[in-house]
Structure formats: C-alpha cells, structure tokens
Ligand SMILES: Nc1ncnc2c1ncn2[C@@H]1O[C@H](COP(=O)(O)OP(=O)(O)OP(=O)(O)O)[C@@H](O)[C@H]1O
C-alpha cells in the first residue's frame with residue numbers, strides 16, 4: 001500500500017510486488033506438488049516394454065532372469081519383473097558384445113565416422129510445442145539406447161523444469177549454457193555445466209533467466225568493447241564440440257525469439273525441426289520467422305561461413321485432425337513444402353497436457369495413469385513423430 005492516496009504505486013514497484021506474490025505462491029504450490037525430498041525419478045519398465053525397446057525376446061529375458069544372468073530385475077507385488085532404464089542399457093551392452101554382427105540392433109549409438117547429431121527445435125511462435133517436442137524426443141532417444149544431451153537455451157527454462165531442475169531453486173549462478181559462452185573471466189568449460197538427470201542416458205544443460213545475459217552481451221562484444229574469440233554464432237557449436245565424444249544426439253530447445261542464442265543454435269544444428277501449430281496466425285508468424293531467419297543466415301554466410309543442414313523439416317504440433325480449418329492449413333503446408341513436412345503429426349491430447357502439468361512426458365507415465373485410449377492415441381502419435389526423426393538421423397549417418 002502507498003501512503004499517498006493520490007499517487008498510484010510506481011509501476012516498477014507494482015510489477016516487482018506482483019512478481020513476488022506470484023513466485024511465493026508458485027513456490028508453495030510446487031512444494032505441495034513436488035516436495036523437495038521427492039526427487040524426480042524414472043519409473044521402471046515391464047519385461048514386454050523392455051523387449052519392445054531392445055528387440056530382445058521376452059522369453060530370453062525371462063530365462064536370463066531365472067538363470068541369474070544379466071541385471072537382476074526387481075519384482076512388483078504381483079511378481080512381474082521390472083527393469084530400471086540403467087539395467088535396460090546394461091542388457092543392450094551385453095547383447096551387442098555377445099552378437100557383434102548385430103550390435104547396431106541392440107546398441108544403436110553412433111559409430112566411428114558418424115557425426116554428432118545436433119537437433120534444433122525452433123520457431124519464434126510461443127507455444128508451438130518446442131519444449132514438449134524436445135522433451136519427448138530426448139526421452140524417446142534415451143529409451144532406445146542413444147546418449148543424449150538436452151540443452152535449454154530458453155530463459156523461461158521449461159525444459160529444465162521438465163527434467164526436475166527448477167530454474168529459480170536448483171540452477172545457481174553461472175550454471176547455465178551462458179556460463180560456457182560468456183565473454184569474461186567467469187566463462188566455464190561446457191563440461192562443468194552439464195548435469196546428469198534422473199532419466200538414464202539424458203544429460204542436461206539447464207537454463208534460467210541468466211541465459212538472457214547473452215543477448216545483452218553480444219551487442220557489446222560486437223561493438224568492440226568486449227573480448228573477441230570465436231565469432232558469436234560459432235560459439236555454441238565450438239562448445240558442443242568439446243563434449244561430442246560423450247553423446248550421439250544433442251537436442252536444443254530454443255526460446256520463442258530469434259536472438260543471438262537462437263542463431264547460434266541454428267548454426268550449431270545439423271538438423272532443424274520447425275514446430276508449427278496448424279492455425280492461420282501461427283503460420284503467418286512462422287512466415288515472418290522464416291524471413292528473419294533467412295536474413296540472419298545470410299549475414300552469417302556473408303561472414304564467410306556456410307550453413308547446410310542434413311535436414312530441415314516442419315512438424316505439425318497440437319494437431320486436431322477433426323478440426324476443419326486445421327486440416328486445410330495442414331494440407332496447405334504439405335502442398336507447399338511436400339516431404340519437408342514430417343508425415344506424422346503430434347496430435348493435440350489431454351494426455352500430453354496432463355503429463356506436462358506434472359512435468360512429465362508420456363513416456364514417464366505409469367500405465368493406467370491417464371485414460372487408456374487417450375494415452376494410447378497420444379503415445380502412438382508421439383512415437384511416430386520420434387521414429388520419423390530417428391529415421392532422419394539414421395539417414396544422415398548413412399545407415400539406411
Ligand atoms: N500435443 C499436445 N497436446 C496437448 N497439449 C500440448 C501438446 N503439445 C504441447 N502442448 C501444450 O501446449 C503448451 C505449450 O507447449 P510448449 O511449452 O511445448 O510450447 P513452446 O513452443 O515450448 O512454448 P514457448 O515458446 O513458450 O517456449 C504446453 O502447455 C503444453 O503442455
């Protein structure tokens with residue numbers, strides 16, 4: 001309350017006060033929903049799921065368990081065997097070693113001569129499902145045996161939150177990707193800002209509001225007051241190169257803006273997925289995005305760099321196939337861009353939304369947590385999208 005009735009509260013004070021009220025409320029909501037002692041953890045996987053993920057027959061898994069070979073599964077109350085994802089990966093290694101000629105089937109990691117895949121998920125339209133797409137892709141890849149690095153380039157840090165790293169609570173100063181890019185003595189090697197996650201096979205570089213510093217810093221550096229070094233748009237690519245031996249695929253979740261960091265992501269990416277919700281306003285906004293992106297890439301090219309992506313695809317997200325206007329826009333995109341629009345779409349589903357509210361992907365839900373049919377439809381759609389992206393990856397490795 002202000003003491004002087006005639007003068008309204010200063011706007012800065014009002015906004016800061018509102019932010020304080022909200023963040024306090026969010027904090028207590030979060031503490032109720034995710035008590036700090038309840039660290040995020042990953043569910044375990046039933047024998048039939050493990051069999052599907054690894055192509056090891058169920059009967060083989062059962063025999064192994066009876067004979068005490070390989071990782072020992074836990075038993076549920078109903079005596080069913082369940083495996084932790086770490087154990088699934090152990091099985092993969094065992095089978096790949098035992099059957100070298102089929103090793104790729106069990107352990108699909110990249111081999112000598114296959115380049116690190118860096119997949120940028122981009123569109124400056126907010127809410128086009130960039131983060132949802134990123135998190136589902138990371139989880140899917142890890143479940144299928146790839147080594148994944150998820151990078152949160154968004155100061156909103158929704159991807160970090162999905163991985164259990166709450167931006168204001170769990171991510172401290174100089175612990176984001178900014179630390180590896182900054183132009184002062186506080187720069188850190190990228191390896192120091194990578195953290196393991198509860199999802200075996202996925203490491204994370206978290207984001208928080210600090211990431212925005214980069215957007216303020218680059219103009220200063222460009223105007224010559226800061227230290228030089230790699231051209232700014234090369235920085236992210238260079239940083240990733242330092243840890244590339246440890247990963248098969250990097251997934252870059254970008255903010256809904258076309259700033260210096262997004263440009264760095266576009267440059268670092270070997271493949272791009274532009275998420276688009278099939279609605280007129282979203283497509284209009286994407287058209288602006290593409291124009292600006294084209295201009296910016298030309299600036300990079302004028303600086304002497306070349307930019308060729310292994311693939312560049314549009315992914316239709318939050319798709320309601322029964323909505324007539326959406327169907328028209330989806331058809332228009334396919335007509336215009338043909339095979340550059342991924343065939344599978346991510347259908348709009350309350351399962352995705354509900355899982356997202358609990359900061360989880362569909363892959364983390366226990367069977368039965370959400371209506372069976374709703375869950376199945378959503379998961380089939382997400383699986384198809386991710387399988388199509390894996391196909392692009394395999395193709396650019398020259399595997400198919
Ligand atoms: N297939 C889907 N079905 C239902 N809801 C979805 C689906 N995909 C995304 N959403 C919901 O839409 C909202 C926006 O999604 P998301 O955060 O992934 O978008 P974004 O592009 O990352 O947004 P921003 O631009 O703010 O980073 C979220 O609430 C998410 O749960």
Ligand SMILES: [Mg+2]
Pocket residue numbers: 130131132154158159253254255
């Ligand atoms: Mg996002």
